[in-house]
Amino acid sequence: MKLLNGTIIKRIHILPQRELPVDQENSKPPSLASKDDEEKKTLEVKNFQTKETDEEEKGSTTFKATRKNLQLPRRIFHMANGSIIATLYLHYVEHSFAVHTIGIGVCLFYIFEQLRVKYPEYADSFSIISSYFYRAEEQLKESAMIPYAMGLLLTILSFPKIISVVAIFTLATSDPLSAIIGIKFGKHPFLENKTYEGSGAFFITCFLCIFLPFHFVIGLTVGKNIMLSLIWSLLVTAFEALPSRVDDNLTIPLVTATIGWIITTLWNIPLSP
Numbered sequence: 001m002k003l004l005n006g007t008i009i010k011r012i013h014i015l016p017q018r019e020l021p022v023d024q025e026n027s028k029p030p031s032l033a034s035k036d037d038e039e040k041k042t043l044e045v046k047n048f049q050t051k052e053t054d055e056e057e058k059g060s061t062t063f064k065a066t067r068k069n070l071q072l073p074r075r076i077f078h079m080a081n082g083s084i085i086a087t088l089y090l091h092y093v094e095h096s097f098a099v100h101t102i103g104i105g106v107c108l109f110y111i112f113e114q115l116r117v118k119y120p121e122y123a124d125s126f127s128i129i130s131s132y133f134y135r136a137e138e139q140l141k142e143s144a145m146i147p148y149a150m151g152l153l154l155t156i157l158s159f160p161k162i163i164s165v166v167a168i169f170t171l172a173t174s175d176p177l178s179a180i181i182g183i184k185f186g187k188h189p190f191l192e193n194k195t196y197e198g199s200g201a202f203f204i205t206c207f208l209c210i211f212l213p214f215h216f217v218i219g220l221t222v223g224k225n226i227m228l229s230l231i232w233s234l235l236v237t238a239f240e241a242l243p244s245r246v247d248d249n250l251t252i253p254l255v256t257a258t259i260g261w262i263i264t265t266l267w268n269i270p271l272s273p
Contacts, residue, residue, distance in 0.1 A: 102149065152253065162217060178198040186198050206233040
C-alpha cells in the first residue's frame with residue numbers, strides 16, 4: 001500500500017494472535033510418529049503372513065517327513081510287507097502265482113499314484129494315511145513304493161527262489177532297521193547320510209537274512225554258511241553305503257540277488273534242499 005506525501009500515521013493497532021487448538025495425538029515429533037507408523041506396518045505384515053500360513057495348512061495337505069525322520073509307521077509297513085511276501089513265497093506260493101500277484105499289485109498301485117499326483121486337489125481325502133506313509137519330496141511325484149514293488153517283481157522274475165527270498169528279506173529288514181538305528185543312535189558319520197551305527201545294523205541283519213534260510217531251508221554246513229553269509233553281507237553293505245541317485249528300494253534286492261547268485265555259482269553251493 002502506498003502512502004501519500006504529507007500523511008501522518010498516529011497509531012498502529014496490533015491484533016492479538018489467536019491460539020489454535022492443539023491435537024495431542026498428532027503432536028508427537030516427526031521422528032516418533034514415523035517409528036510408530038513403521039511398527040504398525042510391520043505388525044500388519046506379520047499378522048497377514050501368519051494368516052496366510054494358517055490358511056495354507058488348513059486348506060492343503062503337506063507332507064513334512066523326510067529321509068532324516070524316523071517315520072515309524074512307514075518303516076514298520078516296509079518291514080512287514082516284505083517279510084510277509086518273502087515268507088509266503090518261500091513256503092506256500094509258487095513262482096508263477098507270485099509273479100502274477102505282485103505284477104497286478106504293481107500296476108494297480110502305479111495307477112493310484114498317477115491319480116494322486118495328477119489330481120492334488122483330492123489329496124485331503126487321503127490325508128490321514130498320507131501323513132504317515134509319504135515324505136515331503138513325494139508330494140508331487142510317485143512314492144518309493146513304486147520302485148519297492150518293482151524291485152520285488154524283478155527279483156522274483158530273475159533269480160532262483162532261495163536267492164530271491166534272501167534279497168527280499170534284506171530289503172524288508174536291513175534297509176529300515178539300518179535307517180532307524182542310524183537316525184536314532186548314529187553318532188559317527190562317514191559318508192553322506194550314512195553312519196557306522198546304521199551300516200553295522202545293516203550288516204548284522206543282512207548276515208542273518210542269508211544265514212538263516214541257507215541253514216534251515218538248504219541245510220548248508222555251519223562253517224560254509226558263515227563264510228557265505230559273511231562275504232555276501234559285507235559286499236551288500238559296502239554297496240548300500242555308496243551314494244546313489246537310484247532309489248535303494250530298487251537297487252538293494254537286485255544287487256543282493258546278483259552278488260549271491262555269483263558267489264553260490266562260484267562255490268557250487270546248492271540252491272535247493
